[in-house]
Amino acid sequence: xxxALLEVEDLRVAFAAGGREVRAVNGVSYTIExxxxxxxxxxxxxxxxxxxxxxxxxxxxxxxxxGSARLRGSELIGLSDAALRRHxxxxxxxxxxxxxxxxxxxxxxxxxxxxxxxxxxKVDRKxxxxxxxxxxxxxxxxxxxxxxxxxxxxxxxxxRQRVMIAIALACRPKLLIADEATTALDVTTQAxxxxxxxxxxxxxxxxxxxxxxxxxxxxxxxxxxxVMYAGKVVEQAQAKRLFGTGGTVRMRYTRALLxxxxxxxxxxxxxxxxVTGRPPDPTAIxxxxxxxPRCRSAADDCLAKEPALAEHAPGHSWACWxxxxxxxxxx
Amino acid sequence: MAAQxxxxxxxLAPGSAPLPSLLSARRLKNQKLARTLRLxxxxxxxxxxxxxxxxxxxxxxxxxxxxGSILAAQEPxxxxxxxxxxxxxxxxxxxMLVYGGQVSFEVGxxxxxxxxxxxxxxxxxxxxxxxxxxxxxxxxxxxxxxxPALVLALAVAEVLQPSETHLIWALSVFSxxxxxxxxxxxxxxxxxxxxxxxxxxxxxxxxxxxxxxVLPNVIxxxxxxxxxxxxxxxxxxxxxxxxxxxxxxxxxxxxxxxxKGQGVLTAQPELVLIPSIVLLIFVxxxxxxxxxxxxxxxxx
Numbered sequence: 001x002x003x004a005l006l007e008v009e010d011l012r013v014a015f016a017a018g019g020r021e022v023r024a025v026n027g028v029s030y031t032i033e034x035x036x037x038x039x040x041x042x043x044x045x046x047x048x049x050x051x052x053x054x055x056x057x058x059x060x061x062x063x064x065x066x067g068s069a070r071l072r073g074s075e076l077i078g079l080s081d082a083a084l085r086r087h088x089x090x091x092x093x094x095x096x097x098x099x100x101x102x103x104x105x106x107x108x109x110x111x112x113x114x115x116x117x118x119x120x121x122k123v124d125r126k127x128x129x130x131x132x133x134x135x136x137x138x139x140x141x142x143x144x145x146x147x148x149x150x151x152x153x154x155x156x157x158x159x160r161q162r163v164m165i166a167i168a169l170a171c172r173p174k175l176l177i178a179d180e181a182t183t184a185l186d187v188t189t190q191a192x193x194x195x196x197x198x199x200x201x202x203x204x205x206x207x208x209x210x211x212x213x214x215x216x217x218x219x220x221x222x223x224x225x226x227v228m229y230a231g232k233v234v235e236q237a238q239a240k241r242l243f244g245t246g247g248t249v250r251m252r253y254t255r256a257l258l259x260x261x262x263x264x265x266x267x268x269x270x271x272x273x274x275v276t277g278r279p280p281d282p283t284a285i286x287x288x289x290x291x292x293p294r295c296r297s298a299a300d301d302c303l304a305k306e307p308a309l310a311e312h313a314p315g316h317s318w319a320c321w322x323x324x325x326x327x328x329x330x331x
Numbered sequence: 332m333a334a335q336x337x338x339x340x341x342x343l344a345p346g347s348a349p350l351p352s353l354l355s356a357r358r359l360k361n362q363k364l365a366r367t368l369r370l371x372x373x374x375x376x377x378x379x380x381x382x383x384x385x386x387x388x389x390x391x392x393x394x395x396x397x398x399g400s401i402l403a404a405q406e407p408x409x410x411x412x413x414x415x416x417x418x419x420x421x422x423x424x425x426x427m428l429v430y431g432g433q434v435s436f437e438v439g440x441x442x443x444x445x446x447x448x449x450x451x452x453x454x455x456x457x458x459x460x461x462x463x464x465x466x467x468x469x470x471x472x473x474x475x476x477x478x479p480a481l482v483l484a485l486a487v488a489e490v491l492q493p494s495e496t497h498l499i500w501a502l503s504v505f506s507x508x509x510x511x512x513x514x515x516x517x518x519x520x521x522x523x524x525x526x527x528x529x530x531x532x533x534x535x536x537x538x539x540x541x542x543x544x545v546l547p548n549v550i551x552x553x554x555x556x557x558x559x560x561x562x563x564x565x566x567x568x569x570x571x572x573x574x575x576x577x578x579x580x581x582x583x584x585x586x587x588x589x590x591k592g593q594g595v596l597t598a599q600p601e602l603v604l605i606p607s608i609v610l611l612i613f614v615x616x617x618x619x620x621x622x623x624x625x626x627x628x629x630x631x
Contacts, residue, residue: 058528061462089534102525106547115543116533167533 004031005207006055006092006175011067011077013047013054013231020283024050026231027067032224034174037201037208039222039239041215041257045279047231048211052177056094057084071175090120093168097180099160103152109136109163110148116170135166138203140196158189162196169200176201177209182217194221215257219243227254230280230290233309237316250316250323253291289321297322370627373619380613384432394423396430397581405599418588418602419595427583428609434495434584435613438568439561441499446506447557453507454514455549459522459541468511475508480567481574488576498577502564513556517549524548551628558621562614569610585610 013025025047032038042048053059055069055076069076071091076084096102104112113132117123123131129148136144139162152160161181168176178197182190198221201208210222218225218239225242227235235242235251242249249255259273277294280286286293292302302321309319387393394413399421408416408424415424457468480502487493487501521527522545530540571577572586580587585606592602 056532058531085534085536088532094529094532096525096529098525102529104526104530104544104548107543112530115530115535115539119534119536164529167529170533 003033005034005072007031007068007070008051008055009068009070011051011054011069012065013050013059014064016062016064017283022282023285024231024282025054026285028226028228028231028233030224030226030233030236032175032207032209034207035201035205036223037198037210037221038224038226039210039212039218040226040228041212041218041254042228043213043257043279045282046228048228049179051228052094052179052209052211056088056092056177057081085119089116089168089173090171091173092175092177093171093173094177094179095161095164095168095181097183099157099164099184102164103160105152108149108151109155113148113163113167113170116167120171131170132166135170136163138169138200139163139166141166157185158192161185161189161193165193165196165200169204172204173206175207175209177211179211180213181210183212183214215243215254215261227251227257229253230285231282232290232319233317234291234320235318236309237318241316248324250312251318251320252295252297252322252324255324256295289319366626370620370623373616373623376612376616377620380432380609380616381436384429384436388429393426393429396422396426396583399423405595408601415605416599416601418591419599422583424588424602424605427588428585428606430582431578431584431588431606432609432613434578434582435565435568435610438495438499438502439565442502442506442564442568443557443561445499445503446510446560447553449503450507450510450512451514451553454511454516455518455541455545457511458515458518459537459545465515469515472508472511472515475504476512478504480505481571481576484571484576493576493579495578498568498571502567505567506560506564509560510553510556514549514553517552518545521545521548551624555621555625555628558617558624562617562621565610565614565617 008031009029011025011028012023015022015024028047028051030038030040040048040052050059054063054065057076057079059065065077067077071087076087079087103109107115110129110132113135114125114128117128117131133144133148136147141147141159141162147155147159147163152163155163164181176197181197182193185193194217197208200206210217212218219242222239225235225237225239226233235249235254237247241247242254249258253275256273256275260275262272275294280290280293286303288303288305289295289298289307292298295302299322305321307319307321309317311317312323399417401421403413403417404419404421406413406417406421408414410416413423413425415428417423418427453468453472457465457472483504484498484501487497491497527540527544530544535544568577569584569586569589572584573590575587575590578584578587580591588606589603592599592606596603
């Protein structure tokens with residue numbers, strides 16, 4: 001019996017769109033332990049958000065989900081909306097990208113927090129208010145009593161994201177999914193929100209899933225990193241194995257992403273290596289490695305046969321026929 | 332109370348003057364005034380009309396609006412006792428306007444009210460739940476919208492006795508699908524906003540999401556639409572009265588006045604002109620208030 005908080009196994013998600021099957025997630029597995037941070041990295045459309053929404057049961061009815069996601073041993077996939085409601089907020093919560101639209105503009109901030117509280121706990125109005133103010137204080141909002149009776153438009157973006165976090169934490173979930181939670185914020189606010197999330201994570205002993213396209217974020221904050229491409233996990237390891245001293249990235253896609261980050265140390269006027277092309281059409285995923293069409297080191301076998309995700313080194317899995325060598329350079 | 336955030340004015344260096352404004356104070360003031368007037372001029376016209384129709388007859392005694400003395404027939408405007416004159420039957424024109432206006436107000440607001448409640452409920456459920464609920468309700472709405480208005484009003488007048496209540500129900504058949512469509516469209520937009528997902532995520536129940544999160548965000552659109560809707564209903568009602576399918580004489584109505592005046596158009600054009608102008612002012616005011624509210628609430 002493992003002590004994992006969330007175990008995702010072979011998760012697959014497909015949509016029907018215009019008579020064609022869109023395969024958004026193609027067999028994703030990962031586990032997260034209590035109190036740990038997992039970063040799921042990938043570009044737009046790689047299935048990172050859809051996968052998490054599938055776990056939360058937030059996908060529309062025309063979606064087919066298979067595989068398994070067990071939260072402390074109890075299966076989440078296939079649960080009815082009513083059954084999921086008991087888990088949502090209570091055991092797992094989510095914060096989204098766009099704080100401007102994640103709060104109801106017609107409701108006071110405080111009411112939106114107490115609503116989340118009262119969905120699960122039998123508390124009267126007065127207690128709920130006190131707890132909501134406490135939550136606002138927990139997310140370091142100055143003058144919480146005053147903010148309680150303000151509307152979302154009176155708050156700044158960072159402040160709104162703090163409120164979103166307060167709502168997510170209302171019932172002290174064991175798992176918080178931050179779906180690009182800092183992407184819409186400016187860089188200084190981004191850092192503040194990340195610090196806040198990590199402080200709260202330690203304070204409340206919860207697990208954190210960071211969904212992002214920002215490798216830097218993963219490198220600085222995550223314990224474990226999962227890199228997704230075209231609905232599959234292409235590389236998975238401890239963050240320090242990938243980005244720490246002596247550690248290295250093996251999958252070519254991750255390498256390409258890392259190389260595409262501009263560095264000040266680079267000589268002036270050198271061309272920034274970018275990942276050319278676009279991700280494969282999810283309605284027609286090519287045979288072979290899905291990254292092969294964009295990979296500079298692609299060989300014939302890459303196009304012929306798909307590499308499976310396997311643990312090639314202890315604690316480090318990747319799906320690549322010709323991984324980068326351990327010096328980080330080209331093989 | 333915890334520490335107040337510093338006010339923006341206190342952040343200015345001591346002794347420094349506030350930034351000079353680039354826009355003249357007059358321009359800003361005019362803009363504000365125009366905004367206020369755009370809502371309150373048509374708004375007060377509607378309030379004044381409502382006052383004249385519903386309160387005036389209780390304060391001042393006015394002649395009956397359905398009968399008159401033949402001895403005082405076709406009196407011109409500004410005659411003693413009949414300041415807008417009388418029609419060929421000697422009925423006071425102002426009284427007919429007042430009592431006819433009551434009908435217009437009642438029918439306009441009742442039909443719109445029925446539309447908002449029933450249509451809103453249909454649109455909200457169709458938009459929020461989607462799937463087969465949406466398909467079923469949308470088809471019903473399509474059928475109702477395709478139904479010709481006058482044919483139904485005719486049928487109602489034929490089968491049931493024409494009366495104000497029946498008129499309201501007959502016209503509601505058209506307001507219900509119109510409001511259902513508007514509400515459904517608004518709901519579809521709001522449903523996709525992240526705060527609805529956030530509410531679902533915190534374990535909030537569906538009915539609570541609908542009443543607390545969806546409804547308050549679609550209401551501005553419904554209200555502005557309803558003001559335009561009242562105007563349309565008032566005109567439709569007038570048209571039905573004109574055709575003799577709505578309010579039956581001798582009960583006065585604006586449409587019936589115009590129909591009656593048609594016969595004496597050359598001899599007494601004011602009998603057609605007066606109710607037409609009042610109808611025009613009323614409907615235009617409703618539309619202008621709708622536009623002003625739309626501007627304020629930023630709904631499209």
